[in-house]
Amino acid sequence: MDYARPDALVSTEWLAARLNAPDVRIVDGSFYLPAQKRNPKAEFAEQHIPGAVFFDIDEIADTDSPLPHMLPSPEKFSSRVRKLGLGDGSKIVIYDTTPMTGACRVWWMFRAMGYKDVSILNGGLLKWLAEGRPVTDDPTPPRDRHFTARLDNTLVRSIDDVRGLIESKREQIVDARAAGRFRGETPEPRAGLRGGHMPGAFNLPYNELLDPDTGTVLPADKLVARIAASGIDPAKKVTASCGSGVTACVIGLALYLTGSPEAAIYDGSWTEWGGRADTPIVTGA
Numbered sequence: 001m002d003y004a005r006p007d008a009l010v011s012t013e014w015l016a017a018r019l020n021a022p023d024v025r026i027v028d029g030s031f032y033l034p035a036q037k038r039n040p041k042a043e044f045a046e047q048h049i050p051g052a053v054f055f056d057i058d059e060i061a062d063t064d065s066p067l068p069h070m071l072p073s074p075e076k077f078s079s080r081v082r083k084l085g086l087g088d089g090s091k092i093v094i095y096d097t098t099p100m101t102g103a104c105r106v107w108w109m110f111r112a113m114g115y116k117d118v119s120i121l122n123g124g125l126l127k128w129l130a131e132g133r134p135v136t137d138d139p140t141p142p143r144d145r146h147f148t149a150r151l152d153n154t155l156v157r158s159i160d161d162v163r164g165l166i167e168s169k170r171e172q173i174v175d176a177r178a179a180g181r182f183r184g185e186t187p188e189p190r191a192g193l194r195g196g197h198m199p200g201a202f203n204l205p206y207n208e209l210l211d212p213d214t215g216t217v218l219p220a221d222k223l224v225a226r227i228a229a230s231g232i233d234p235a236k237k238v239t240a241s242c243g244s245g246v247t248a249c250v251i252g253l254a255l256y257l258t259g260s261p262e263a264a265i266y267d268g269s270w271t272e273w274g275g276r277a278d279t280p281i282v283t284g285a
Contacts, residue, residue, distance in 0.1 A: 001219070001220040001221040001224070002220055003220045003223075003257040003258065004220075004257065004258055004259025005256055005257055005258075005259060006257070007119060008107070008119055008120060008253055008256050008257055009119055009120055009121075009122045009217065009257070010093055010119045010120070010121055010122065011121075011122055012121065012122070012123060012127055012128050012131055012133060015049070015093055015121055015128075016133055019049075019050055019051060019134075020051075021091075023089065023090055023091055024090070024091045024093060025051075025053070025085060025086050025090045025091070025092050025093070026049050026050075026051050026052040026053070026093050026094075026095070027052060027053055027054075027055045027084070027086065027092060027093065027094045027095070027106060028040075028044050028048050028049070028052045028053070028054050028055065028094075028095060028096065028097075028125075029055045029057065029094045029095070029096050029102040029103045029105065029106035029107075030043065030044065030054075030096040030097045030098065030102045030103075030125075031057045031058075031069075031096065031098070031101060031102030031105065031246060032098075033189060033243075035189055040054075040056075040096075040097065040102070041054055041056060043097065045137065045139075046137055047135040047136070047137055048125075048135060048136065048137075049095065049125070049128060049133075049134075049135060049136075050134055050135070050136045050138070051140055052095075052140060053084045053085060053086070053140050053142075055081075055084065055094070055106050057069045057102060057105055057106065057246070059080070060072060060076070060077060060080045060081070060109075062076075067244070067267075067268050067271055067272055068244045068271060069105075069244065069245065069246070070245070070267050070268065071109065071112060071156060071267050074113060074149035074150065074151050075149070077109070077113050077149045078113075078147045078148065078149040081147050082144055082145055082146065082147045083142060083144060084142070085140075085142060085143035085144065085145050086145060086147060087145030087146045087147040088145070088146055088147060088148055090117070090145070091117050091118075091119070092110060092115070092117065092118040092119070093118075093119050093120070093121055094106045094107055094118065094119070094120050094121065095120070095121035095124045095125050095128070096124050096125065097124060097125045097126065098124065098215075099123055099124030099125070099126050099127070099210075099215035099216075100120065100123075100124060100210055100215060100216075100217065100250060100253075101206070101246055101247050101249075101250060102246065103120045103121065103124060104120065104246075104247075104249035104250045104252065104253050105245070105246045105249045107119070107120050107249065107253065108155065108249040108252050108253075108265055111152065111155060111262075112151065112152055112155040112156055112265075113149040113150065113151060113152070114148070114149060114150035114151065114152050115147075115149070120253065122216045122217060123214055123215045123216040124215055126215050127214060127215060127216065154262070154264060155262065155263075155264050155265065156264060156265060156267055157239045157264045157265065157266045157267070158266075158267070158268070159266075159268055159272055159273065159279075161239070161266075162198065162239065162241075162266050162273070163279075165239060166198060166199050166200060166280070169200065170237075171236070171237045171238060171239045171264070172202060172232055172233065172236055172237070172238045172239070173198050173200060173201040173202070173238075173239050173241060173266075174201065174202045174203075174204050174230070174232060174238050174239070174240050174241070174248075174251055174263075175197050175198070175201045175202065175203050175204070175240075175241050175242065175270075176204060176205060176206040176240060176241065176242035176247040176248045176250060176251050177197075177203070177205065177242055177243060177247075177270065178205050178207075179203055179205060181195065181243075181270075182196075182197045182201075182203040182205075183195075183196070183197075183283060183284055183285055184196035184197070184281075184283035184284070185283075188243070188270065188274060189243065190243065190244075190271055190275075192275060193270060193271065193274035193275050194274045194275075194281055195274070195281075195283065196274075196281040196282055196283040197281065197282055197283075198241070198273060198279075198280070198281070198282070199280050199281075199282050201241070201282075202230050202231050202232050203230065204226075204227065204230040204232065204251055206242065206247040206248075206250035206251060208226055209223060209226060209250055209251070209253075209254045210250070217253070217254065217257065218254075220257070220258065223254055223257065223258055224258050227254060227255070227258060227260075234255070234258065234259075234260045235260070235261075236261070237260075237261040237262075237263070237264070238251065238252075238255055238260070238261070238263040238264070239263065239264045239265070239266055240252055240255075240263050240264070240265055240266065241265075241266040241269045241270060241273070242269050242270065243269055243270050243271060244269050244270070244271045245265055245266070245267045245268065245269045245271075248265050248266065248269060249265060251263060252265060
């Protein structure tokens with residue numbers, strides 16, 4: 001069984017054969033939570049795939065928002081990615097070190113900004129290194145390039161949108177957090193958040209969509225089966241949520257690959273919903 005939309009992924013073999021291709025741009029989208037005490041930008045400086053640039057999820061964001069790494073305006077997004085040499089006419093390939101979380105967020109950000117020629121390196125840097133492929137600490141010279149951002153509102157949901165979806169049930173709400181957090185049994189990693197989930201939400205932990213040994217996305221047949229086991233109707237649009245809008249994008253990728261309607265991301269996710277006193281919350285399964 002093949003993926004319905006395989007264009008969202010490229011293999012390490014594919015990228016290795018195109019490291020010097022003039023129309024391919026490589027992006028490191030690595031991201032860590034504060035509790036992980038790792039610095040993705042410093043790690044990028046130490047080693048990265050040749051030709052890669054670093055995409056800072058926390059900086060290419062709405063930094064005026066009290067919420068972490070919210071989607072920036074199209075104007076800010078365009079300005080920042082132009083300076084990275086990312087622009088119209090390029091095939092953009094994103095990888096990360098986690099794997100597949102930060103890369104999925106950056107993939108979704110480009111798609112939300114109307115740019116569709118963007119893919120994720122399946123398995124990320126860990127698979128690349130495991131295969132003995134080249135890395136460097138040489139900085140990539142900046143090359144300013146034109147980029148046109150056009151926000152696709154069908155891929156982004158606000159807190160008011162989600163309130164409406166709970167009432168209307170027009171879209172399925174799917175939560176990428178671990179089951180214990182979803183049920184309200186495990187404390188949230190961010191202080192001050194209530195536990196539980198939105199009324200009517202489905203739980204599909206993002207890590208269950210990935211192969212634990214290779215960090216690659218599950219094969220198509222296993223991916224379809226895992227999505228079905230969560231109770232989601234694959235023919236109906238999904239709004240995905242998580243802790244802060246990053247791992248929800250793994251659900252977005254999985255649904256894209258398997259041919260479902262392209263998912264929207266609740267950008268504020270549980271950091272916003274669980275941090276307020278006026279939002280309905282359910283605990284238990």
